[in-house]
Amino acid sequence: MKSIFMALFLGLTSIVFAQNKVTGTIVDKDNNPISGATIILPELHKETISNEKGNYTINAIPNGNHKVIISFIGYATQSKSVSFSGSTVVVDVTLLESEEHMDEVIVSTAFNKLQSQNVMKVEHQTVKELQQKGATTLIEGLSTIPGVSQVSTGVSIGKPVIRGLSGNRVLVYTQGVRLENQQFGEEHGLGLNDAGVESVEVIKGPASLLYGSDALGGVLYFNTEKFATPHTVKGNFNQKFFSNTHGSSSNFGVSTSTEKWKFLTRLKYDTHSDYKTADSNRVTNTRFNETDFKTAFGFSNSRVSSTIRYNFNKLNLGIPEEGFAVQTTDKKPEFPRQGVKNHVISWNNIIYLNQSKLEANAGFITNDRSEFEDSNIPVLNMKLNTFNYDVKYYSPKIGKIESIFGVQGMSQTNRNFGEEILIPDADVNDFGVFGTALTEWKKNTLQAGLRFDNRKITTQTHGTESEEGYFQSIDKSFSSFNASLGYKNNSIENFIFRLNVASGFRAPNLAELTSNGVHEGSNRYEIGNPELKNEQNIQTDVNVEFKSSHFEFFVNGFYNHINNYIFIQPTGNVIEGNDVYNYVQDNAQLYGGEAGIHFHPHPLDWLHITSSFESVTGKKSNSEYLPLLPANKVNAGLRAEFNDGKTFKGNFISFNMEHFLQQNNIGQFETKTNDYTLFNMALGGKMVLSKVAIELHFNINNLLNRNYVSHLSRLKTDGIPNMGRNIVFGLNLSI
Numbered sequence: 001m002k003s004i005f006m007a008l009f010l011g012l013t014s015i016v017f018a019q020n021k022v023t024g025t026i027v028d029k030d031n032n033p034i035s036g037a038t039i040i041l042p043e044l045h046k047e048t049i050s051n052e053k054g055n056y057t058i059n060a061i062p063n064g065n066h067k068v069i070i071s072f073i074g075y076a077t078q079s080k081s082v083s084f085s086g087s088t089v090v091v092d093v094t095l096l097e098s099e100e101h102m103d104e105v106i107v108s109t110a111f112n113k114l115q116s117q118n119v120m121k122v123e124h125q126t127v128k129e130l131q132q133k134g135a136t137t138l139i140e141g142l143s144t145i146p147g148v149s150q151v152s153t154g155v156s157i158g159k160p161v162i163r164g165l166s167g168n169r170v171l172v173y174t175q176g177v178r179l180e181n182q183q184f185g186e187e188h189g190l191g192l193n194d195a196g197v198e199s200v201e202v203i204k205g206p207a208s209l210l211y212g213s214d215a216l217g218g219v220l221y222f223n224t225e226k227f228a229t230p231h232t233v234k235g236n237f238n239q240k241f242f243s244n245t246h247g248s249s250s251n252f253g254v255s256t257s258t259e260k261w262k263f264l265t266r267l268k269y270d271t272h273s274d275y276k277t278a279d280s281n282r283v284t285n286t287r288f289n290e291t292d293f294k295t296a297f298g299f300s301n302s303r304v305s306s307t308i309r310y311n312f313n314k315l316n317l318g319i320p321e322e323g324f325a326v327q328t329t330d331k332k333p334e335f336p337r338q339g340v341k342n343h344v345i346s347w348n349n350i351i352y353l354n355q356s357k358l359e360a361n362a363g364f365i366t367n368d369r370s371e372f373e374d375s376n377i378p379v380l381n382m383k384l385n386t387f388n389y390d391v392k393y394y395s396p397k398i399g400k401i402e403s404i405f406g407v408q409g410m411s412q413t414n415r416n417f418g419e420e421i422l423i424p425d426a427d428v429n430d431f432g433v434f435g436t437a438l439t440e441w442k443k444n445t446l447q448a449g450l451r452f453d454n455r456k457i458t459t460q461t462h463g464t465e466s467e468e469g470y471f472q473s474i475d476k477s478f479s480s481f482n483a484s485l486g487y488k489n490n491s492i493e494n495f496i497f498r499l500n501v502a503s504g505f506r507a508p509n510l511a512e513l514t515s516n517g518v519h520e521g522s523n524r525y526e527i528g529n530p531e532l533k534n535e536q537n538i539q540t541d542v543n544v545e546f547k548s549s550h551f552e553f554f555v556n557g558f559y560n561h562i563n564n565y566i567f568i569q570p571t572g573n574v575i576e577g578n579d580v581y582n583y584v585q586d587n588a589q590l591y592g593g594e595a596g597i598h599f600h601p602h603p604l605d606w607l608h609i610t611s612s613f614e615s616v617t618g619k620k621s622n623s624e625y626l627p628l629l630p631a632n633k634v635n636a637g638l639r640a641e642f643n644d645g646k647t648f649k650g651n652f653i654s655f656n657m658e659h660f661l662q663q664n665n666i667g668q669f670e671t672k673t674n675d676y677t678l679f680n681m682a683l684g685g686k687m688v689l690s691k692v693a694i695e696l697h698f699n700i701n702n703l704l705n706r707n708y709v710s711h712l713s714r715l716k717t718d719g720i721p722n723m724g725r726n727i728v729f730g731l732n733l734s735i
Contacts, residue, residue, distance in 0.1 A: 020061040046305075138197070152713050180367065191315075236252070264296050358393050390406065422515075524579050524580070551600075638656075692734070
């Protein structure tokens with residue numbers, strides 16, 4: 001397969017293309033030039049900013065139709081469709097003031113539309129916005145997005161939950177490729193650091209059409225940081241301190257670009273002590289250290305855009321087992337502990353073929369996961385190697401119809417090198433083919449697609465039959481057809497209506513198929529079921545949005561029916577003092593949604609009042625509740641922003657309240673959770689001195705030092721509360 005990619009790359013890039021460029025001037029309604037506006041051609045990964053006269057130029061553009069996106073903070077984003085055919089195209093733009101959030105290009109969906117143009121509602125948050133909320137980790141920040149929660153074990157381990165679905169049901173994409181790092185494990189975290197990540201997009205619903213198996217519940221798509229604009233060098237240093245964990249986060253990066261060549265690199269180091277609860281007790285061995293290194297090289301001209309990215313992440317974290325034992329601020333994890341090393345290499349290419357283009361992405365991920373009980377010799381050591389590829393052909397536009405055809409695949413090996421074995425040595429191979437098309441007329445947009453996937457799983461026999469740790473070999477194949485249909489209408493001024501119906505699937509993972517032993521931390525003997533079938537779902541989503549100059553609201557509703565939902569239940573038997581549990585299947589349903597408002601009254605345009613509510617309910621066919629359902633949540637915020645437009649920019653102060661309702665809808669092994677309310681405060685700003693931008697932010701999370709236990713905390717069964725008050729101070733220097 002690699003040789004096929006190389007042949008395509010070399011053969012197609014030998015075609016001669018015309019040279020094009022776009023140039024123009026960006027002004028406001030009074031014809032004053034706007035300096036610092038961003039002009040981007042998203043399909044080409046080309047970007048520049050306007051100079052002090054509002055002028056800009058982007059060179060080396062291939063023939064064809066391309067979108068030009070112009071944006072500036074405080075102004076409404078504009079999208080222009082421009083045809084290039086061997087000439088210079090002038091695009092002058094007048095931006096109009098707007099207090100709405102900047103309209104972002106959504107990368108995780110098929111056609112890279114602006115959020116307002118997209119058929120599917122996708123949540124978009126920049127990492128900077130998440131950091132301003134004072135989150136200790138990336139997953140903690142993600143859990144502030146409506147519809148997103150986390151299953152946590154202390155501070156260092158968090159697994160994303162999207163509308164009540166987690167684990168292998170949520171797919172993670174980074175550097176344009178799917179991330180594979182043993183997502184099935186309860187003690188396995190996200191495996192990503194926010195260093196070098198610009199933003200995250202959340203698809204809340206089945207996305208199997210674009211991503212295949214494991215996207216049944218949704219997708220987290222992380223957008224990497226952009227290269228510097230051509231002929232510039234930029235660097236930044238970020239330092240944060242956390243009072244609760246006596247933690248520190250240091251982050252340094254540099255980027256440079258010519259017209260064709262691009263380079264960036266970034267290094268981050270985090271270190272934290274055991275977190276402290278509201279009653280001043282530290283939870284023993286929740287400390288962790290994390291090192292993250294990223295680098296990237298890029299090349300682009302009128303024929304091709306190619307980027308190679310590499311990420312190394314090393315995580316050393318304690319596994320909390322003793323609750324409140326020795327109180328210390330030591331940052332070196334004790335035994336038992338985990339050591340995780342993750343390497344991600346990606347190669348992303350776009351080849352321009354006059355009126356069409358070919359996108360080819362390949363990735364190699366190696367995940368080395370070790371667990372140490374009482375010495376530095378791992379008792380458990382799993383090495384997962386994954387090669388995945390993704391090829392999409394964007395065909396020429398026929399009338400008003402845009403279409404994409406693609407193939408995706410994955411080849412994966414899991415090998416064990418430790419004394420303990422959770423899952424057997426195995427090989428997994430995926431192959432999928434899909435097509436999707438979009439058409440627009442008047443104020444309507446319609447998008448539809450169809451996909452077929454096959455996953456083949458083979459494992460090796462291990463151990464002695466009838467004993468713990470025995471795995472019988474399996475050779476299974478799972479196939480699925482999936483489809484999606486989406487409709488958007490904005491014929492009523494300021495209103496957007498979206499309706500989406502999509503199916504998705506998930507093949508059972510290795511733990512569900514093959515388990516045979518006591519699961520660490522649960523004190524139960526788990527037995528897999530090699531006869532499990534695909535989970536197959538169909539979900540209906542409705543979204544209504546209203547946006548005016550000073551008031552916005554949204555309402556999202558969903559109904560998700562899952563056939564053959566996989567869960568675990570007791571058999572009534574006992575092996576060596578441990579209750580025995582089997583993996584079984586039943587149909588399930590989840591329903592709920594999110595709603596919210598954003599009010600910034602005139603003439604107090606600097607004042608922002610927000611509120612949101614999110615809810616999810618999940619049941620099996622016998623009306624029993626599904627496990628790990630997040631509690632219903634109310635969020636309310638007050639934010640004031642102040643700018644003089646010159647020296648001081650982006651200054652803000654905010655107050656936020658999060659109220660989690662009682663969770664009485666509990667699964668078979670869960671207990672009810674009381675309601676609680678958290679208050680948070682943040683302030684910060686940006687000051688520009690000469691060519692140095694200085695950003696400061698100060699956060700107090702859990703301002704009143706509330707003692708509480710999250711329903712999705714894995715430490716809840718031991719009666720261990722979540723983190724108490726945490727004061728965060730951050731400094732960012734950009735040159």
